[in-house]
Amino acid sequence: MNNFQSSRLSTIAELTIATPEGVLFRLPLAGPAPRLYAMLLDIAIVLAGINGLGYLVYLIFAKAPGFAVMTITLTEFAIGFAYGALLEGFWNGQTIGKRLFHLRVIDQSGLPLRIEQAWVRNLMRTVDALPLAYLVGGISALSSPIMQRFGDRVAGTLVVRETPLAAPAEEASSRQKYNSFTDYPVIVMSLRRAGTPELAGLIQDALRRRDDLAPYARREIYRQLVTYLQTEIAPFPDELVEILSDEQYLTNAAGVLLASQRTW
Amino acid sequence: MILDLQRFQAQEQPRWDKLESLLAQLESRPDRRLKPGEAELLQEHYAQTAADLSRVIHGALAPELRQYLERLVARAYAELYYTPPTRSELWQPRRWLRIFTAFPEAFRRQSPYFALAVLITILGSALGGLAVRYDPASVNVLLPAEYLRNPGVRVQQDEKGQNRHLDSVQIEAEFSAQLITHNIQVALLAAALGVTFGIGTALLLFENGVLLGAVAVHYTQQGFGLFVTAWLLPHGAFEIPSILIAGQAGFFLARLLLRRREDRNMRQSMREWLMLIAGLAMMLVWAGTMEAFFSQHQAPVLPYGFKVAVGASELLLLTIYLLLVGRSETGADAPTSPPTECK
Numbered sequence: 001m002n003n004f005q006s007s008r009l010s011t012i013a014e015l016t017i018a019t020p021e022g023v024l025f026r027l028p029l030a031g032p033a034p035r036l037y038a039m040l041l042d043i044a045i046v047l048a049g050i051n052g053l054g055y056l057v058y059l060i061f062a063k064a065p066g067f068a069v070m071t072i073t074l075t076e077f078a079i080g081f082a083y084g085a086l087l088e089g090f091w092n093g094q095t096i097g098k099r100l101f102h103l104r105v106i107d108q109s110g111l112p113l114r115i116e117q118a119w120v121r122n123l124m125r126t127v128d129a130l131p132l133a134y135l136v137g138g139i140s141a142l143s144s145p146i147m148q149r150f151g152d153r154v155a156g157t158l159v160v161r162e163t164p165l166a167a168p169a170e171e172a173s174s175r176q177k178y179n180s181f182t183d184y185p186v187i188v189m190s191l192r193r194a195g196t197p198e199l200a201g202l203i204q205d206a207l208r209r210r211d212d213l214a215p216y217a218r219r220e221i222y223r224q225l226v227t228y229l230q231t232e233i234a235p236f237p238d239e240l241v242e243i244l245s246d247e248q249y250l251t252n253a254a255g256v257l258l259a260s261q262r263t264w
Numbered sequence: 265m266i267l268d269l270q271r272f273q274a275q276e277q278p279r280w281d282k283l284e285s286l287l288a289q290l291e292s293r294p295d296r297r298l299k300p301g302e303a304e305l306l307q308e309h310y311a312q313t314a315a316d317l318s319r320v321i322h323g324a325l326a327p328e329l330r331q332y333l334e335r336l337v338a339r340a341y342a343e344l345y346y347t348p349p350t351r352s353e354l355w356q357p358r359r360w361l362r363i364f365t366a367f368p369e370a371f372r373r374q375s376p377y378f379a380l381a382v383l384i385t386i387l388g389s390a391l392g393g394l395a396v397r398y399d400p401a402s403v404n405v406l407l408p409a410e411y412l413r414n415p416g417v418r419v420q421q422d423e424k425g426q427n428r429h430l431d432s433v434q435i436e437a438e439f440s441a442q443l444i445t446h447n448i449q450v451a452l453l454a455a456a457l458g459v460t461f462g463i464g465t466a467l468l469l470f471e472n473g474v475l476l477g478a479v480a481v482h483y484t485q486q487g488f489g490l491f492v493t494a495w496l497l498p499h500g501a502f503e504i505p506s507i508l509i510a511g512q513a514g515f516f517l518a519r520l521l522l523r524r525r526e527d528r529n530m531r532q533s534m535r536e537w538l539m540l541i542a543g544l545a546m547m548l549v550w551a552g553t554m555e556a557f558f559s560q561h562q563a564p565v566l567p568y569g570f571k572v573a574v575g576a577s578e579l580l581l582l583t584i585y586l587l588l589v590g591r592s593e594t595g596a597d598a599p600t601s602p603p604t605e606c607k
Contacts (some may be wrong), residue, residue: 019341023314024321025334066434073441077448092291110338111346116534123541126449127464131436150459154517156530165332201327258269258326 004206013144015158017110027110029147030103030159038097039134045096046083050076081122089118102162108146117155124151128206180244184236188256191234199233200257203250210247222246229253269326276316280336282357283309287339298343310340364588367543370536371509372419372587374516384466385504388473393481395474406478415488422491422562433557440556447503447548451510455541458517465514472507497575499555505582506547513540547582554578 013029054072061068087095093105093113105121107113128137130150137149137152146158181188213221226246230236241249284308290298298306317333320326370379389545395402450468457464483492520533558566 017338017341019314021311021314021344023337023341025317025337025341027334059457064437066437070437070441073438073445077445092600106342111342113594114531114540116531119538120534123452123538124456125461126452127459150456153520154459155534162335165328165335197327197330205326 008055013079013145013147015108015110015160018111025105025110027158028161029146030161032141034103034161035141035159036138038095038103041097041100041133042083042095046079050079081125084125085119088113088114088122093118098159102164102179103159104162105152105157105159108148108156108158113155113157117157121151121155121157124149124154127151179252179255179258180240181236184240187234187236191229191253191256194233195257200254203254204258207247207250207254219246222250225250269329272316272319273329274443279309279312280293280316280333280471283313283336283340287336287343290343291339297430304345306340306344310337310344313337313340355451363539363542366539367546367590368586368588368592370539371512371543372590374512374536374540377515377519378508378512380515381465381469384511385468385473385508388470389477390473390541391470392474392477392479394477396478396481397485399470403478403482406474407482415483415486417489419488419491419562420496422560423564436556439560443555444549444552447506447552448545450543451507451548452541454507454510455513455517455544458514459521460518461522462515465511465518469511476504490568490572491562492574494566494571495559498559498571498578499551501575501578501581502547502551502554505586506544506551509540509544509547512586513537513544516540569600 013030013031013196014026016024016026018024050072053075056057057068057071057075058065061071084095088098088105091099094103103233105113107117127139128134128140129137134149140149140153141147144153148158152158154263181191203225210218223246225229226241226249229249230241244252282589286302286309290302290306313333314337317330317337320330320333354558392406395406454465454468457468479496480492483489516533517537520528520530559571562568
């Protein structure tokens, strides 16, 4: 049902799922770094829980410290595996750490994972954690086109990113009333024809992050984008380019690439 | 660029919002069951949103809108096509008790892999035993722990009770927990190392066998055969078979991964693997308890004959359990049968 091809756009790995109705959609995959952070957070939670529990156990078994140690050792061991397996199994593929880092474990066909898959991928940690610090699992994930550690390969699961998304709001490029590029309809057409979604997204991102970028970096990035568009995609006449700032140029270009047809 | 994005988004947004709130409602429901009306509504919104997605992909440059719609479609797809177990199914005690019969059934279905694990362990034991028999110096290499190297001293200390402490029950309790967790970890490793196509599993079993053979021959040579039997059998009767079952699970996994992807029945196989692990974990809890509380007591506190008898009867009960409990083997479930999709 799913094809295992993944495409890498910059650093983003993704899996394309084809549903029985012939609908195609992409799932963004989680890289090792956020997964590691989520796991560290989960470990911290488990350790805190066990320590809290440990005090209680010592109070109950005050006269029998040996049994207290026994209870704690066994509970710790059981929780170590069961925490991930039970939470992922019953909480739709998320542990507390995964939830906070917007990660989710799913079946590799795009469906929610089943309880036995959650157990298998968590028990397989014994191999993935070898020889230390999840080296085997990390190498396995990095060498897999869909970022699977051994546990995921056996269980047939993968970890996806679920950054909260909302339908995009109106952009600055679509708000502007007049776009001076429209005076050159032929060049505009060639820009629209040559523009790829990636290019449009790049320009949009650059504009949206204007306030996050240091002034120098912003100037440099905008400069490079404009040079690229002018030389490689669609050369607008020099008398127009000279009077536009790089930012205005990019806003116009984004307007051409992204906005509705009614503008023209 | 044929799509008028602004108008399109303004037109369709209410439906996306509806789908989003429906999904949020369904996802927060613990048993995640769909009512007929909801399923219909979900199906309708899903189909329309999928069509919208397709229009955005082919008719516009709108990476963000595309991502947003892909997420919506993915969530709706997951809700529509996933049949989760219901709560009542999960919390039936009978379902959980089934594990006690399902484990020996799984064990019997996969018995060829158990035989392989036994074979490798026997080879290892033979090597360890022969090495100690013909090259006494190899003891220092094969038996790293001091207490294993000098049986005479060990037996003397144990029989005089020198290894016992005043508060021994407490220490035994602590010891049992360490044994249980350590043994389960080793067993899990053997089972999980199936991903190395069984090579890791085989090495682990072989090493285990070497150690076992070396200890047995070394103690017997020095005339402590009865001591070592009485010492190891009460817990070994469960511990050694459970490591062998871990090897069985490892080889089962290796064989599964060597099959072509379309020939695997992953769902069934995963359950089988988990069942073997659940079973061996239960066995190791018993073995750890016996090792800490029973095996460490030597004569004159516990006569060797009694300890051997206890160990032998454990072994007998385990054999009966593994071979006879649960449904009898039917050819349909044999590992070589073609995979059938369950339920």
